[in-house]
Amino acid sequence: MSKTALITGATSGLGYEFVKLFANDGYNLVLVARNKQKMEEIKRSFPTIAVTIISIDLSTPNAAKEVFDLVEKQGITIDVLVNNAGFGLLGHFDVLDIQQQVNMIQLNIVALTELTYYVLQKMKQKNSGKILNVASTAAFQPGPLMAVYYATKAFVLSFSEALVEELSDTQITVTTLCPGPTKTNFGAVANVEGTKMFSRAMNSDIVANQAYDAMLKGKRVVVTGGFNKVGTIAAKFLPRSMAAKVAKSIASKE
Template sequence: MSKYSEAEALFQELQQQQITVDFLVNNAGYGLFGEFTETDLQDELSMIDINIKALTTLTKLFLPGMKQRRNGKILNVASTAAFQPGPLMAVYYATKACVLSFSEALENEMKGNGVTVTALCPGPTKTGFESRANLGQSKLFKSGVMDVERVANIGYEGLMKGKSIVIPGFKNRLLANSIRFIPRKWVTATVRNVQEKS
């Protein structure tokens, strides 16, 4: 659902059926591996459409009703990629940084309105993402991945508790929180190293 018209059509259909949406999960997205000068522009623009535009559009359509009813929860799936630049996946990492920033801003705006916004930031997870992104042979995915059911359960628990950011897994939380203390060039070089294929 990357086009505004498709999101609008879904919203209008639910309105016509008088279905109230109190929970919105924005989970669609994909990645693309490779140097920016060599990857396909259309593939990257489509990624921006799905990872950012569709998520923003659906939130824009459903959030006002939640605010008016003073009841609602939104879960936006970001990534641990949101916390640093990502050489060899530059556009993907940038889209997830946008999702995290957007979610944190909305969480602040909704305080006192009965609505919470949660950013779920998983690390490598066995979902098929690595195949679509051509990352199956990367050091990142060879170093271990989390089970999708476990990630989903942790995300759900965080959503229901109204947490603003949920990072499943101790290693992922440690990584995301330690990055701010490390020089940015080191972080970028390390990310490139783990993304490269072994």
């Protein structure tokens, strides 16, 4: 019987690359995002697999529970959960809109945590499953000018690595993807295009392929790209104040 992967943020960028990878391997899919029309297009382009569409704004309270309840109602078993939906915003914390930043926390942290919670109960019952949580290289240091975004990704990495240990005596794996700048809609949404940090953005298919392989192997953390790997190692050794200064300088557009 075919396995099923649930992918949040399936309509563009990394999420859409994951859709193609899972579909090529014959997985049935549950697509979660806001853009229903785009998900219907995606569904039509994969006629040989079962594709379920859930159009929802995951930045609203209880959205993750709604997703889980819909999946349960349809009798779908989730074998792989990909918590990928997320966004960032460039600017001073006190100048950016507070509601948008709260929505970011709700999407990047709360929805990811709640969906993991509900799906994990089911995975525990059958002692099998894979979870791929999308963090970022932003997880490794404070990020002035993207303060909330970096903090949300630090949460994702810490939370996911803790789960790896909690689940060490099970057949359930949790993999955290930490991409650096990648060519998707993220740059336009976050307003980071033209910054130094985005001058070496990677292609999204390469990033998704590396993450997919790491997830299949049950690896703990995958940092994509040699330059990004060096950056995350440097962040571990630099004083936090220095790492924050570097992060601030690459977030500038000059």
